[in-house]
Amino acid sequence: MIKVLRLGHRLGRDARISTHCGLVARAFGASGIVYSGDRDKKMMDSVKKVTGEWGGKFSVKYSSFKSTIKNFKGTKVHLTVYGIPIQKKINEVRKKRDILVIVGGEKVSGEIYHMADYNIAVTGQPHSEIAALGVFLHEYFQGRELEKRFPGAKLKVVPLDKGKKIKRI
Amino acid sequence: MIKVLRLGHRLGRDARISTHCGLVARAFGASGIVYSGDRDKKMMDSVKKVTGEWGGKFSVKYSSFKSTIKNFKGTKVHLTVYGIPIQKKINEVRKKRDILVIVGGEKVSGEIYHMADYNIAVTGQPHSEIAALGVFLHEYFQGRELEKRFPGAKLKVVPLDKGKKIKRI
Numbered sequence: 001m002i003k004v005l006r007l008g009h010r011l012g013r014d015a016r017i018s019t020h021c022g023l024v025a026r027a028f029g030a031s032g033i034v035y036s037g038d039r040d041k042k043m044m045d046s047v048k049k050v051t052g053e054w055g056g057k058f059s060v061k062y063s064s065f066k067s068t069i070k071n072f073k074g075t076k077v078h079l080t081v082y083g084i085p086i087q088k089k090i091n092e093v094r095k096k097r098d099i100l101v102i103v104g105g106e107k108v109s110g111e112i113y114h115m116a117d118y119n120i121a122v123t124g125q126p127h128s129e130i131a132a133l134g135v136f137l138h139e140y141f142q143g144r145e146l147e148k149r150f151p152g153a154k155l156k157v158v159p160l161d162k163g164k165k166i167k168r169i
Numbered sequence: 170m171i172k173v174l175r176l177g178h179r180l181g182r183d184a185r186i187s188t189h190c191g192l193v194a195r196a197f198g199a200s201g202i203v204y205s206g207d208r209d210k211k212m213m214d215s216v217k218k219v220t221g222e223w224g225g226k227f228s229v230k231y232s233s234f235k236s237t238i239k240n241f242k243g244t245k246v247h248l249t250v251y252g253i254p255i256q257k258k259i260n261e262v263r264k265k266r267d268i269l270v271i272v273g274g275e276k277v278s279g280e281i282y283h284m285a286d287y288n289i290a291v292t293g294q295p296h297s298e299i300a301a302l303g304v305f306l307h308e309y310f311q312g313r314e315l316e317k318r319f320p321g322a323k324l325k326v327v328p329l330d331k332g333k334k335i336k337r338i
Contacts, residue, residue: 017189020299023295054295130299146291146292157251160253161288
């Protein structure tokens, strides 16, 4: 069971980035996301709406980062450019069954580095918490997440070489 | 040589998403990004600034999507949820040396699906062009991009188990 914790959401400014974090968590096989920072019903509803239409079980919650990390029974993995390269740690992390993947916002409190069991870097270059999350989950599941099924979907893509096709179920 | 084309940038609304696309392209081994849509000097400067500080060669340009796709001598790969699953096509695509990776904005013109040599889906679920780009490049380079060096960097992360350390060179 993989949960994602998104740190320090800010109303307005972070709406799309935080939405993408939620959608990536869901699409790449996590079972839920917890948002901390500003409470943003509209942003969270946009993630829930996707689950309602595209299926699968995926929880979307709001909570404080401290209580989320403290109460999590499992391994806490913080994705940060300052951490140890993913290629050195992923085999070890993959053995853990219950993981909280913590993804940063603009400013990450220094405590997080110490509350986490692992601080892991997806490249040592500045880029995007969204891509870091996607690549981490892809590495963790070793590509099996690409075959994941989403039961109860109302919408489903029919893959095409050219063009777009969506099936309504 | 991998270039990225970001479609349909919109001033204001897409600034952070398009910045993340540029930074992910750079961090995961592409050699440049072309932005189309609204011309946005500030956004493009923020991507150039990262290259200036963190090293490597990475071009950031503005152009129309049509001329960029038409003039590209190589294989055009459009990342779209409507395409063929990446796991079915990546071995074939990996044999190509020069690739233009096209990533969508909010609305992608129907022409793109026909101008591209491949339409490829990174999961058949709605999520994020940023994560799709990161996972595509990670799959293309098979993780070698994680070891990429960025010559001429002024800043470099010193990986740590706990905490943050940046070396100024």
